[in-house]
Amino acid sequence: MIRLENLTKHFGEGANPVVAVDDVTLEVPSGEICVLLGPSGCGKTTTMRMINRLIEPTSGRIFIDGKDVTKVDPIALRRTVGYVIQQIGLFPHKTVEDNICVVPDLLGWERARSRARARELLELVGLQPDLFLKRYPKELSGGQQQRVGVLRALAADPPLMLMDEPFGAIDPINREVIQDEFLKMQRELRKTIIFVSHDLDEAVKMADKIAIFRGGRLEQFATPNDLLANPCNTFVESFLGGDRALKRLRLIRSDAAMVRDFVRVAPETTLGEARARMAARDEPAAIVLDDGGKPLGVLTRDAAGTGDGTVSGAFRPDPVAVPAATDLRIAVSLMLTHDLPALACVDGEGKAVGSLTYRSIVTTLRAHGPEAGR
Numbered sequence: 037m038i039r040l041e042n043l044t045k046h047f048g049e050g051a052n053p054v055v056a057v058d059d060v061t062l063e064v065p066s067g068e069i070c071v072l073l074g075p076s077g078c079g080k081t082t083t084m085r086m087i088n089r090l091i092e093p094t095s096g097r098i099f100i101d102g103k104d105v106t107k108v109d110p111i112a113l114r115r116t117v118g119y120v121i122q123q124i125g126l127f128p129h130k131t132v133e134d135n136i137c138v139v140p141d142l143l144g145w146e147r148a149r150s151r152a153r154a155r156e157l158l159e160l161v162g163l164q165p166d167l168f169l170k171r172y173p174k175e176l177s178g179g180q181q182q183r184v185g186v187l188r189a190l191a192a193d194p195p196l197m198l199m200d201e202p203f204g205a206i207d208p209i210n211r212e213v214i215q216d217e218f219l220k221m222q223r224e225l226r227k228t229i230i231f232v233s234h235d236l237d238e239a240v241k242m243a244d245k246i247a248i249f250r251g252g253r254l255e256q257f258a259t260p261n262d263l264l265a266n267p268c269n270t271f272v273e274s275f276l277g278g279d280r281a282l283k284r285l286r287l288i289r290s291d292a293a294m295v296r297d298f299v300r301v302a303p304e305t306t307l308g309e310a311r312a313r314m315a316a317r318d319e320p321a322a323i324v325l326d327d328g329g330k331p332l333g334v335l336t337r338d339a340a341g342t343g344d345g346t347v348s349g350a351f352r353p354d355p356v357a358v359p360a361a362t363d364l365r366i367a368v369s370l371m372l373t374h375d376l377p378a379l380a381c382v383d384g385e386g387k388a389v390g391s392l393t394y395r396s397i398v399t400t401l402r403a404h405g406p407e408a409g410r
């Protein structure tokens with residue numbers, strides 16, 4: 037756990053110092069990722085660098101696992117905190133192996149142990165040790181260098197990691213890959229992470245909690261879903277942008293928004309019966325199921341018309357469905373692409389367990405749906 041208490045940094049002397057960080061208090065539980073987010077110059081890096089004492093606070097305190105680290109030896113502190121910077125900062129004259137082992141070497145680990153650790157870490161991110169251990173940084177692509185930068189910070193297995201725009205220098209496609217890879221790693225490693233970003237999408241994807249800064253002040257500290265649903269002031273609202281409801285969709289699972297007692301019909305059901313069931317629930321469509329409960333398609337109220345006959349001749353045989361764990365961004369995208377007023381959600385066996393409609397989604401967004409599991 038890390039706790040910042042009234043943390044403040046003034047640069048410069050005299051009557052008009054630059055107030056880079058202004059009375060910031062926040063707490064990050066163990067194993068969570070906190071993203072410091074905000075426009076350039078708002079104090080993110082300064083906040084982060086005070087945590088490992090590369091910058092001395094003007095006032096305020098920092099507790100790591102209950103211990104006030106504003107009092108401890110800064111060099112010893114830095115060896116227990118992982119640090120990844122945007123410029124990567126690998127030592128050009130050291131091999132990948134020696135770069136990864138920098139902190140273990142400083143800590144006096146036995147060579148066999150640190151070298152085994154370097155192998156293990158490279159494997160963790162899919163870089164074959166035999167190919168990469170002896171290379172120099174200039175013999176790696178940007179994405180590979182970035183991975184090694186992250187591994188170097190992880191080498192001594194620090195409980196706390198500081199990451200300053202760690203993926204900022206990578207092109208958008210590789211950035212998504214390395215973010216996913218990092219989240220996968222984090223699910224196992226459960227580090228406590230302070231992560232600086234100026235990219236809202238990255239923050240929403242990576243964060244358990246987001247801390248939004250403006251001019252050195254902490255404006256809002258909330259889960260991504262909470263933040264997107266309830267920005268606390270007009271600055272935060274404009275920072276989040278006009279599409280913040282769309283950004284929330286990726287945080288909510290389909291099963292949190294689906295209707296469980298949706299209107300079910302079979303191909304043999306009469307259109308009169310289907311119309312009556314849809315009208316009774318005031319639903320825009322019914323899901324057509326086979327004998328085994330798997331979706332065959334959708335019958336809209338329009339297609340059910342006013343005449344006789346059965347569902348089989350009227351429904352759209354388009355078995356588009358999503359697994360119940362799919363995030364709403366993907367589900368809504370399918371509804372828009374296929375012009376579906378209702379979308380079946382299925383379990384692991386492909387059986388329909390619910391139906392999404394625009395109304396059920398809006399209701400969930402309003403009711404502040406639970407976040408998608410990561």
Ligand SMILES: Nc1ncnc2c1ncn2[C@@H]1O[C@H](COP(=O)(O)OP(=O)(O)O)[C@@H](O)[C@H]1O
Nearest residue numbers: 047048054056075076077078079080081082083
């Ligand atoms: N060493 C310094 N001396 C004077 N001002 C600084 C120094 N470092 C940062 N600042 C100022 O403090 C503010 C916050 O900077 P920084 O924490 O780097 O912002 P961010 O990381 O959010 O872009 C900025 O106005 C910056 O110009």
Ligand SMILES: [Mg+2]
Nearest residue numbers: 080081082232
């Ligand atoms: Mg910065």
